[in-house]
Amino acid sequence: MDIAAAIEQGRYLPLDVPDTLSTFMGDDLPDPVRFLRVVGDLIAPAARAIAGRESRVAICGECASILGAQGKADAAIQVEQLCNQLAKRYEMDILCGFSLSTFYREEDKQIFQKICSEY
Numbered sequence: 193m194d195i196a197a198a199i200e201q202g203r204y205l206p207l208d209v210p211d212t213l214s215t216f217m218g219d220d221l222p223d224p225v226r227f228l229r230v231v232g233d234l235i236a237p238a239a240r241a242i243a244g245r246e247s248r249v250a251i252c253g254e255c256a257s258i259l260g261a262q263g264k265a266d267a268a269i270q271v272e273q274l275c276n277q278l279a280k281r282y283e284m285d286i287l288c289g290f291s292l293s294t295f296y297r298e299e300d301k302q303i304f305q306k307i308c309s310e311y
Contacts, residue, residue: 202241249284
């Protein structure tokens with residue numbers, strides 16, 4: 193895959209997760225209006241760049257995993273719920289990765305199951 197070409201064509205957009213989180217977080221929770229605007233504004237150009245092709249937009253989301261690792265389970269769950277709203281709007285695929293070492297205690301396992309139930 194030619195990453196430089198994908199970036200130039202608007203089909204690949206690498207982001208810094210902490211910077212991205214700072215655009216929609218407030219009081220340790222995502223602001224739904226800001227989240228949907230900020231993340232939607234990132235996804236829309238990619239959706240337009242592939243319009244008419246057999247491809248779909250795919251995002252690799254790390255925001256929820258970072259929030260979970262910081263002990264912000266409610267925020268992680270809300271991010272997943274908001275992403276699901278965007279997935280319906282843009283018919284996109286969401287690829288998430290979580291470090292299982294974050295969820296080693298029994299109460300953490302319940303949080304992880306709750307996050308996973310959002311898919």
